[in-house]
Amino acid sequence: MKNEKDYIQDIAEIRSMMERSSKFLSLSGWAGIMAGIYALTGFYIAYKIFDFNPVEIVYDPVISSSLYSGLLKVIFLATGILVLAIITAILLSYLKAAKRSENLWNHTTKRLLINMLVPLCTGGLLILILISNGLIGLIAPFTLLFYGLALYNAGMDTYKEVKILGLIEMGLGLISSYFVEYGLIAWALGFGVIHIIYGIYIHYKYER
Amino acid sequence: MKISINGLHKAFESRIRLGIMSALTVNNKLDFNSLKEFLDVTDGNLASHIKALEKEEFIGFEKSFVGKKPNTRYFVTKEGKKAFNDHLEALEKFIKSRKSV
Numbered sequence: 001m002k003n004e005k006d007y008i009q010d011i012a013e014i015r016s017m018m019e020r021s022s023k024f025l026s027l028s029g030w031a032g033i034m035a036g037i038y039a040l041t042g043f044y045i046a047y048k049i050f051d052f053n054p055v056e057i058v059y060d061p062v063i064s065s066s067l068y069s070g071l072l073k074v075i076f077l078a079t080g081i082l083v084l085a086i087i088t089a090i091l092l093s094y095l096k097a098a099k100r101s102e103n104l105w106n107h108t109t110k111r112l113l114i115n116m117l118v119p120l121c122t123g124g125l126l127i128l129i130l131i132s133n134g135l136i137g138l139i140a141p142f143t144l145l146f147y148g149l150a151l152y153n154a155g156m157d158t159y160k161e162v163k164i165l166g167l168i169e170m171g172l173g174l175i176s177s178y179f180v181e182y183g184l185i186a187w188a189l190g191f192g193v194i195h196i197i198y199g200i201y202i203h204y205k206y207e208r
Numbered sequence: 209m210k211i212s213i214n215g216l217h218k219a220f221e222s223r224i225r226l227g228i229m230s231a232l233t234v235n236n237k238l239d240f241n242s243l244k245e246f247l248d249v250t251d252g253n254l255a256s257h258i259k260a261l262e263k264e265e266f267i268g269f270e271k272s273f274v275g276k277k278p279n280t281r282y283f284v285t286k287e288g289k290k291a292f293n294d295h296l297e298a299l300e301k302f303i304k305s306r307k308s309v
Contacts (some may be wrong), residue, residue: 004303004306005214006301007299007302007303009223010223010299011296011299011303013226013230014226014227014229014296015230015231017226017227017230017231017246017247018231018233019235020246021230021231021234021235021238021242021246022234032266077220095298101248102245103245106242107235107238107242138263175274207221
């Protein structure tokens with residue numbers, strides 16, 4: 001016959017197993033902080049050096065050819081930031097999983113990725129369509145919007161704070177879709193500042 | 209006798225079996241290797257606990273193929289769900305009754 005302490009231990013075990021087996025908990029707060037820093041650096045380069053700041057939704061590729069030459073650079077820059085942020089996140093998650101002697105690539109990770117990739121790919125394709133139609137002003141707001149949707153969707157498979165992060169990104173996306181002139185600022189806020197705040201919060205709440 | 213006086217099911221006395229039931233309750237279906245990884249146990253150990261739960265008809269399995277590899281996925285049966293819930297309720301009651309004394 002077990003005693004009371006054993007039963008309490010049983011319940012703790014059940015709880016921990018339910019959480020461990022259904023949620024991706026290897027995402028490091030540092031990944032958020034680093035992604036935020038990359039995004040802010042990218043914003044600075046695009047804004048100050050490439051002088052990229054669309055204030056209207058539609059641009060004619062012929063008339064605003066200078067904006068289009070800048071646009072190509074900005075697309076490369078944004079892709080570079082994305083790749084860097086993803087590599088950092090994978091690397092840090094790998095280290096965190098190894099520290100907890102867990103395997104990074106399990107079925108929770110797979111589910112999380114699928115749940116994120118569906119809205120992200122839809123958004124990515126839509127943004128290519130926007131670019132081809134000269135709707136440059138909507139790029140930044142729509143990246144925020146679809147990234148927010150992806151996070152909200154992923155919120156079920158990881159820390160619940162990710163859901164809130166998703167809602168904030170979606171809010172910023174909607175606001176900047178209306179006030180297009182603040183699109184780039186909202187982008188820097190959403191991908192830069194909010195990521196850093198979120199990263200610090202996760203780090204202090206779960207990693208100390 | 210399968211059920212002890214306070215409603216706690218004998219089949220769930222092992223913590224590994226509790227772990228299997230917990231993992232399968234929140235994830236509809238899991239294969240052997242995923243379970244093994246979550247529980248951090250050896251093949252033989254896990255297999256014997258799975259067999260015990262199968263014998264009670266608390267969990268079932270379905271076989272399929274991933275490419276050419278056979279893949280067995282386990283799930284909780286209706287009886288298993290009920291038994292696990294009853295067990296959790298009994299645990300709760302037991303602890304509550306102890307606290308109020």
